[in-house]
Amino acid sequence: MIVGGPGSGKTWLARQLGLQYDLPVHAVDDEVWDGNGHLRAPDDIDRRVxxxxxQDKWIIEGGNGRTYSDRVERADAIIRLAPPIWQRLHRVLRRDSLQIELLRWTLRYDRVFGARDCRALQDGSETAICIDIRSNKDMQRLMLAGIAKS
Structure with a gap:
């Protein structure tokens, strides 16, 4: 389970770990939006996630706090990505150009959902490997060492 705000590196990390551990990778955003770019109903999103x-094996990256407890309960590892805000803003700008609402959301994410992401680590700490990534150095260590209980 990988969580974090926009531009934190969730999708990139999920793909890397999926390749490394031969696991299927799923993005919550793919369940939030239908093929035409329309927002699905909350009950439909929750059911899909x-x-x-x-499933027996998975990497799921993304939000949807209503299903956090389900994922925490079944996750072998929970990774929270929280690089500095300037880095996230830079990545969002590079990836999505100048989308003002997404930039605003990136700025608000920690205030709105940061505590929820931290709780996911705390709630899973007895049953899952919990990793808090706050810098490029933390990410490099994870990629070199792999996921192991520390």
Whole structure:
């Protein structure tokens, strides 16, 4: 389970770990939006994410706090990405150009959902490997060492 704000590196890390550990990778955003770019109903989103969580093996990256407890309960590892805000803003600008609402959301993310992401680490700490990534150096260590209980 990988969580963090926009531009934190969730998708990149999920793909890297998926290749490294031969696991299927799923993005919550793919369950939030339909093929035409329309927002799905909350119950539909939750049902879809819970179906992914019910699989034997997975990496699920992204939000949807209503399903955090389901994922925390089944996760072998929980990774929270929280690089500096300037880095996230830079990545969002590079990836999505000048989308003002997404930039605003990036600025607000920690205030709105930061505590929820921290709780996911705390809630899973007895049953899962919990990793808090706050810098490029932390990410390099993870990629070199792999996921192991420290």
């Amino acid at each position: 819970r179906q992914l969580t019910a």
